[in-house]
Amino acid sequence: MSIQASHSFYPLPGGIHPSENKAQSLQGPIRQAELPARLIIPLTQPGFAQAHVQVQPGDKVYKGQLLASGNPVTGLNAHASTSGTVVEITEHAVPNMSGLPELCAVIASDGQDEWQKLPPLDPAETDVDTLITRIHDCGISGLGGAGFPSHTKLRGALSKVHTLVINAAECEPFITADHALMREHADEIIKGIWLLLQITGAGKCLIGIEDNKPDARDAMLKAIEDAFDDRLSLVEVPTKYPSGAEKQLIWLLTGTEVPSGKITIQSGIMCQNVGTARAIARAVLHGEALVSRITTFTGAALEHPCNMEVLIGTPVAELLAQCDLDESRLSRVISGGPLMGFHLPHADLPIVKITNCIIATTESELPTPAPQQACIRCGFCTDVCPVNLLPQQLFWFSRSKELEKAEQHNIMDCIECGACAYVCPSHIPLVQYYRATKAELREAKEKELKAEYSKKRFDFHQQRMEEQKRQDEQRRAERAALAKKRKQEAAAGGEQAGGEQAGGEQKEAKDAIKAALERVNAKKAARAAKASQQEQNDTEPGS
Amino acid sequence: MEILTPVFTLLILAVVFGALLGYAAKAFRVEGNPIVDEINALLPQTQCGQCGHPGCRPYAESIAAGGPINKCPPGGESTIAALANLLDVEPEPLDAEHGVEDVRKVAYIREDECIGCTKCIQACPVDAILGSAKHMHTVITSECTGCDLCVEPCPVDCIDMIPEKNPLQNWHWQRPDPRLQNVQLIVTDQMRKAS
Ligand code: SF4
Ligand code: SF4
Ligand code: SF4
Numbered sequence: 015m016s017i018q019a020s021h022s023f024y025p026l027p028g029g030i031h032p033s034e035n036k037a038q039s040l041q042g043p044i045r046q047a048e049l050p051a052r053l054i055i056p057l058t059q060p061g062f063a064q065a066h067v068q069v070q071p072g073d074k075v076y077k078g079q080l081l082a083s084g085n086p087v088t089g090l091n092a093h094a095s096t097s098g099t100v101v102e103i104t105e106h107a108v109p110n111m112s113g114l115p116e117l118c119a120v121i122a123s124d125g126q127d128e129w130q131k132l133p134p135l136d137p138a139e140t141d142v143d144t145l146i147t148r149i150h151d152c153g154i155s156g157l158g159g160a161g162f163p164s165h166t167k168l169r170g171a172l173s174k175v176h177t178l179v180i181n182a183a184e185c186e187p188f189i190t191a192d193h194a195l196m197r198e199h200a201d202e203i204i205k206g207i208w209l210l211l212q213i214t215g216a217g218k219c220l221i222g223i224e225d226n227k228p229d230a231r232d233a234m235l236k237a238i239e240d241a242f243d244d245r246l247s248l249v250e251v252p253t254k255y256p257s258g259a260e261k262q263l264i265w266l267l268t269g270t271e272v273p274s275g276k277i278t279i280q281s282g283i284m285c286q287n288v289g290t291a292r293a294i295a296r297a298v299l300h301g302e303a304l305v306s307r308i309t310t311f312t313g314a315a316l317e318h319p320c321n322m323e324v325l326i327g328t329p330v331a332e333l334l335a336q337c338d339l340d341e342s343r344l345s346r347v348i349s350g351g352p353l354m355g356f357h358l359p360h361a362d363l364p365i366v367k368i369t370n371c372i373i374a375t376t377e378s379e380l381p382t383p384a385p386q387q388a389c390i391r392c393g394f395c396t397d398v399c400p401v402n403l404l405p406q407q408l409f410w411f412s413r414s415k416e417l418e419k420a421e422q423h424n425i426m427d428c429i430e431c432g433a434c435a436y437v438c439p440s441h442i443p444l445v446q447y448y449r450a451t452k453a454e455l456r457e458a459k460e461k462e463l464k465a466e467y468s469k470k471r472f473d474f475h476q477q478r479m480e481e482q483k484r485q486d487e488q489r490r491a492e493r494a495a496l497a498k499k500r501k502q503e504a505a506a507g508g509e510q511a512g513g514e515q516a517g518g519e520q521k522e523a524k525d526a527i528k529a530a531l532e533r534v535n536a537k538k539a540a541r542a543a544k545a546s547q548q549e550q551n552d553t554e555p556g557s
Numbered sequence: 558m559e560i561l562t563p564v565f566t567l568l569i570l571a572v573v574f575g576a577l578l579g580y581a582a583k584a585f586r587v588e589g590n591p592i593v594d595e596i597n598a599l600l601p602q603t604q605c606g607q608c609g610h611p612g613c614r615p616y617a618e619s620i621a622a623g624g625p626i627n628k629c630p631p632g633g634e635s636t637i638a639a640l641a642n643l644l645d646v647e648p649e650p651l652d653a654e655h656g657v658e659d660v661r662k663v664a665y666i667r668e669d670e671c672i673g674c675t676k677c678i679q680a681c682p683v684d685a686i687l688g689s690a691k692h693m694h695t696v697i698t699s700e701c702t703g704c705d706l707c708v709e710p711c712p713v714d715c716i717d718m719i720p721e722k723n724p725l726q727n728w729h730w731q732r733p734d735p736r737l738q739n740v741q742l743i744v745t746d747q748m749r750k751a752s
């Protein structure tokens with residue numbers, strides 16, 4: 015019996031069919047990139063929180079040694095990708111959308127590439143907590159796109175998940191990293207999936223793959239067959255962008271619509287990328303930290319487009335040179351795919367954990383955009399939106415900064431896939447408007463919460479001050495009243511031989527003194543009596 | 558005589574509704590001025606006094622009385638827009654006389670220089686400073702509104718106002734500006750021309 019891919023799926027609304035451009039980089043097997051002389055390893059933490067750097071310039075490090083850690087719950091460990099010396103810890107440009115520098119460790123490679131691995135774990139005899147801790151220790155984050163720390167996601171999913179969805183769709187044009195990985199390392203992916211099932215306790219696993227990669231599908235089917243695990247099934251979905259987006263893929267495979275504003279785990283489903291599954295397998299079974307990944311190098315400016323296994327921190331320029339970059343034709347370098355990726359200002363930037371693709375393109379391949387024109391209300395954007403939003407409305411609200419209305423039209427559910435911008439005949443950079451608006455909405459929410467909280471604190475402070483003032487006043491009034499009373503009493507006391515109370519008190523005190531004196535006198539008398547008696551005794555025998 | 562029927566009907570109606578309204582005015586009486594509360598809810602509650610009023614609520618009262626809506630620098634453009642929306646007036650640019658919009662800051666006490674005078678505690682409108690006489694003080698960052706009021710009273714000048722977030726945390730996408738030549742359009746906008 016051979017296992018078959020299932021073709022039953024729930025069709026996705028909207029979507030586009032851009033030219034795939036995938037064949038270029040799939041001609042050969044995955045290449046091993048050359049060992050770079052200098053690596054720039056980002057120590058960035060999720061949310062750009064502060065990293066706890068564990069090494070100092072001058073330290074000798076091994077491949078896989080911890081460079082920096084973060085918050086124990088959401089932090090992401092960074093490791094040295096090869097053995098060598100830490101040259102400096104400094105801010106360095108990295109591929110990010112802002113173009114702002116991030117904290118990086120610069121390592122001079124010693125050419126030995128000497129590993130320092132953790133001991134391998136036997137998953138059958140290891141408890142879930144240890145497995146997740148291992149994934150944390152190895153610094154594994156989602157390799158599909160967002161780069162969310164895997165251990166955080168897994169801890170949040172414990173015993174809440176019934177279905178594991180493995181994302182092998184890779185729907186964006188040009189990118190073939192997962193495709194190549196499945197062709198060559200399907201067995202490791204399946205091992206990783208097995209571990210994920212073990213950890214989450216999910217009852218079944220659906221692997222979603224687009225029907226434009228038959229060789230990858232066959233490799234995966236073979237690995238599933240070899241694994242003898244009937245929890246696994248592979249579902250082939252039609253090629254359409256963006257079927258590889260998390261919520262879209264879940265809909266395609268399970269027919270579950272994850273509600274707006276909820277994460278998939280709240281619907282009992284966890285989504286993981288094939289690359290992440292493999293990294294988890296290597297971390298648990300081989301004790302290897304995440305120090306390398308498979309990245310697609312493609313684009314018309316490259317003589318030899320390919321997929322390469324590259325060390326995290328390798329400068330992009332070196333890797334492009336290894337693919338024979340033709341500088342004269344290069345128009346720009348893009349990190350990620352052509353729909354969701356972003357420009358790199360120059361190529362002296364390192365590969366980071368989420369760099370799945372580098373496109374060195376030419377002007378004829380991806381031309382400079384035409385200037386934006388007015389919206390002609392054609393409605394094309396609405397037809398292609400996979401989330402069933404109204405991109406045209408969202409554009410109007412974004413442009414006029416009507417945040418509230420944009421929110422009411424669910425702008426927060428926009429997955430920034432860019433399908434709308436792709437079809438817009440007026441070349442409106444729609445996604446950029448949405449991104450700006452979403453960021454502003456998030457900020458406004460934050461501000462509102464802070465203001466509400468501050469108001470509470472301020473009101474409490476006011477109350478406290480008033481209460482204090484009231485108490486002070488009361489005390490003052492009491493004291494004043496007492497003083498007044500005493501004065502009156504003193505005045506009256508001239509005639510009435512001492513006030514009742516005050517006089518009484520004084521008398522009491524006097525009595526006490528008198529009593530004490532009497533006691534003392536009595537004691538003295540007693541002692542004196544004793545002494546005289548003794549004297550008498552002393553003198554008697556002599557007399 | 559027929560004319561009297563409608564006259565009496567209307568008279569009775571007038572009396573009934575008058576009584577109803579009179580009752581409603583008593584029974585559903587709202588304490589305070591509700592518009593002031595609504596305005597106050599839109600202000601950032603920094604309590605910094607940069608608007609020239611001793612706190613956010615007094616400023617809200619002045620707005621309710623018809624005062625200008627563009628005097629709050631911490632709230633900035635978005636607060637002005639929200640106020641304009643609420644009051645149905647045209648938004649105006651921020652009045653620079655009262656300060657300019659800046660990233661949110663929090664107070665930071667250089668603790669080894671603190672002499673424990675408690676002066677900053679007394680200045681803080683939201684009780685965000687912790688400490689006691691002759692002991693080191695510190696700011697509870699999550700409570701601090703960044704109002705700046707504790708900086709002035711400190712006799713040894715050991716309080717700094719530092720940005721709440723680092724530049725990376727503060728960065729976000731801006732709307733494309735069609736007038737600028739080198740807008741950084743996202744790649745999507747190139748891709749569609751390719752096919
Ligand atoms: S970018 Fe947003 S609005 Fe545009 S098609 Fe994608 S999900 Fe819809
Ligand atoms: S596709 Fe472009 S022009 Fe057409 S309605 Fe949408 S935003 Fe307007
Ligand atoms: S700590 Fe200083 S800046 Fe922060 S709220 Fe208190 S007084 Fe204002």
